[in-house]
Amino acid sequence: MKIEFKLFEHLGKFLIMIRRMFSRPARWEMYWRELFRQMNDIGVGSAFIVLLVSIFIGAVTAVQTAYQLYGTPFVPSSYIGLIVRNTIIFELAPTFTALILAGKVGSNLASELGSMRVTEQIDALEIMGVNTESYLIATRIIAAVITIPVLVAIAAYSGIMGGYIATSLSSNYSTEDYVRGIRMLFDPFDVQLMFIKSFTFSFIVSSISCYMGYYVKGGSVEIGKASTQAVVYSCIFVLLADYVIASLLL
Amino acid sequence: MIEISNITKSFGEQRVLTDVSTVFEAGKTNLVIGISGSGKTVLMKIMTGLMTPDTGKVHFNGRDFFALSRNDQKNLRREIGMLFQGSALFDSMTVEENVMLPLNMFSNATKKEKLDRVNFCLERVNLAGANKKFPGEISGGMKKRVGIARAIVLNPKYLFCDEPNSGLDPRTSIVIDDLIIEITREFNMTTIINTHDMNSVMEIGEKIIFLYKGVKDWEGDKSQILDVTDENLNSFIFASDFLKDARDALKEKIARNK
Numbered sequence: 480m481k482i483e484f485k486l487f488e489h490l491g492k493f494l495i496m497i498r499r500m501f502s503r504p505a506r507w508e509m510y511w512r513e514l515f516r517q518m519n520d521i522g523v524g525s526a527f528i529v530l531l532v533s534i535f536i537g538a539v540t541a542v543q544t545a546y547q548l549y550g551t552p553f554v555p556s557s558y559i560g561l562i563v564r565n566t567i568i569f570e571l572a573p574t575f576t577a578l579i580l581a582g583k584v585g586s587n588l589a590s591e592l593g594s595m596r597v598t599e600q601i602d603a604l605e606i607m608g609v610n611t612e613s614y615l616i617a618t619r620i621i622a623a624v625i626t627i628p629v630l631v632a633i634a635a636y637s638g639i640m641g642g643y644i645a646t647s648l649s650s651n652y653s654t655e656d657y658v659r660g661i662r663m664l665f666d667p668f669d670v671q672l673m674f675i676k677s678f679t680f681s682f683i684v685s686s687i688s689c690y691m692g693y694y695v696k697g698g699s700v701e702i703g704k705a706s707t708q709a710v711v712y713s714c715i716f717v718l719l720a721d722y723v724i725a726s727l728l729l
Numbered sequence: 730m731i732e733i734s735n736i737t738k739s740f741g742e743q744r745v746l747t748d749v750s751t752v753f754e755a756g757k758t759n760l761v762i763g764i765s766g767s768g769k770t771v772l773m774k775i776m777t778g779l780m781t782p783d784t785g786k787v788h789f790n791g792r793d794f795f796a797l798s799r800n801d802q803k804n805l806r807r808e809i810g811m812l813f814q815g816s817a818l819f820d821s822m823t824v825e826e827n828v829m830l831p832l833n834m835f836s837n838a839t840k841k842e843k844l845d846r847v848n849f850c851l852e853r854v855n856l857a858g859a860n861k862k863f864p865g866e867i868s869g870g871m872k873k874r875v876g877i878a879r880a881i882v883l884n885p886k887y888l889f890c891d892e893p894n895s896g897l898d899p900r901t902s903i904v905i906d907d908l909i910i911e912i913t914r915e916f917n918m919t920t921i922i923n924t925h926d927m928n929s930v931m932e933i934g935e936k937i938i939f940l941y942k943g944v945k946d947w948e949g950d951k952s953q954i955l956d957v958t959d960e961n962l963n964s965f966i967f968a969s970d971f972l973k974d975a976r977d978a979l980k981e982k983i984a985r986n987k
Contacts, residue, residue, distance in 0.1 A: 599813045599817040600818075602779055603817040605806070606811045607834060608807040610803070
């Protein structure tokens with residue numbers, strides 16, 4: 480009963496936070512500036528790690544797919560490219576990127592807002608008459624929803640390129656087969672699905688992390704806990720949403 | 730003028746404030762004193778609208794804060810300046826950007842006008858030339874002064890200071906106290922200060938209310954402090970033998986002068 484009550488309390492506070500985000504800003508210029516600062520932090524700041532991880536994920540997926548198909552007479556080697564492409568576009572690019580960003584961006588958002596709360600910076604803005612949900616949270620969520628899908632697209636491209644590099648380093652398979660596989664049976668809906676997932680995941684990661692940080696009470700220990708919880712809950716809800724989207728749209 | 734009436738606040742089972750009423754007048758430094766946990770900060774958070782009381786009202790020149798719409802509350806808040814205990818400066822911004830933030834948010838002035846206003850406020854708190862420093866590069870006393878500059882940049886009618894002297898050496902505390910009292914008189918603000926600092930009580934306490942376990946236990950001014958009979962207040966203000974001796978010596982001196 481107590482757990483259910485807590486759950487509804489969190490849900491209610493979360494929905495109130497989201498509703499309050501949609502108020503007219505006192506000065507658009509300040510909000511734009513904050514939005515671009517966040518887009519830079521979230522998007523540009525995460526590009527390198529996303530790029531690096533996705534290249535290796537693509538390469539490993541290609542090597543392991545090739546290993547499993549090795550010696551199979553009825554499956555042409557071009558299917559390596561097909562499997563790598565579909566695995567990356569369907570699952571690895573959106574989900575893996577979201578999980579990476581839950582760790583990097585999610586913990587950063589929660590700890591930044593948590594520190595602002597604990598050091599009374601949020602109270603200072605409130606007393607100035609600033610709508611903090613709009614200025615601090617909406618800008619971060621919008622920045623995440625704009626930049627994370629771009630990162631996912633980069634991850635998809637670099638993952639497929641990682642597979643290409645792995646194939647080119649292998650003497651068993653040709654890059655021509657890999658490229659033929661990538662082009663085989665392509666359905667544009669796959670990319671749509673990737674973007675649907677990435678928009679959903681970016682909202683989940685950023686909103687949960689902002690919620691955890693914004694409502695921190697206490698000191699540095701609580702900021703640490705909020706940061707950890709932001710990552711854990713973001714990952715859980717990303718995986719849950721992944722399943723729901725796959726079930727509904729495939 | 731700020732009038733609070735019958736403010737009561739509880740957190741769960743714990744009653745923090747009970748039926749607190751008083752009037753804080755404009756142009757005066759009004760002190761709220763009390764031991765840690767007596768409800769001073771909660772009272773200040775209620776007065777600034779950061780917390781809602783269970784019962785009671787807060788009137789700013791006749792306007793009932795909690796009866797206003799959310800938008801009107803925000804507009805009223807623009808008449809409030811607050812100095813926080815930890816200064817609450819934005820670490821990623823310079824001193825100039827910190828002080829300019831309220832102007833950037835709410836003022837239609839040109840960039841030059843804003844900069845002039847920021848420089849005026851920084852000069853007023855004796856921080857001219859510190860514009861480009863970051864909060865991490867300045868001392869605790871300077872942070873408090875930047876906090877004051879930011880609090881007064883929009884010409885507020887009401888100034889709240891939460892423990893302005895905490896963590897400061899006695900000399901810097903006097904500087905901050907002097908600054909607050911000068912600004913209060915210069916701009917005819919209603920200033921409310923939460924403090925533990927006995928020097929502040931004796932120097933700038935034009936009106937003092939003493940909270941004890943969430944109840945207003947005493948109300949008066951600094952001239953009445955020496956003769957106070959309230960046991961709780963006496964044990965709070967003259968907690969050490971040194972302060973008791975100082976009180977007795979001061980009383981003797983006053984008696985001799987009479």
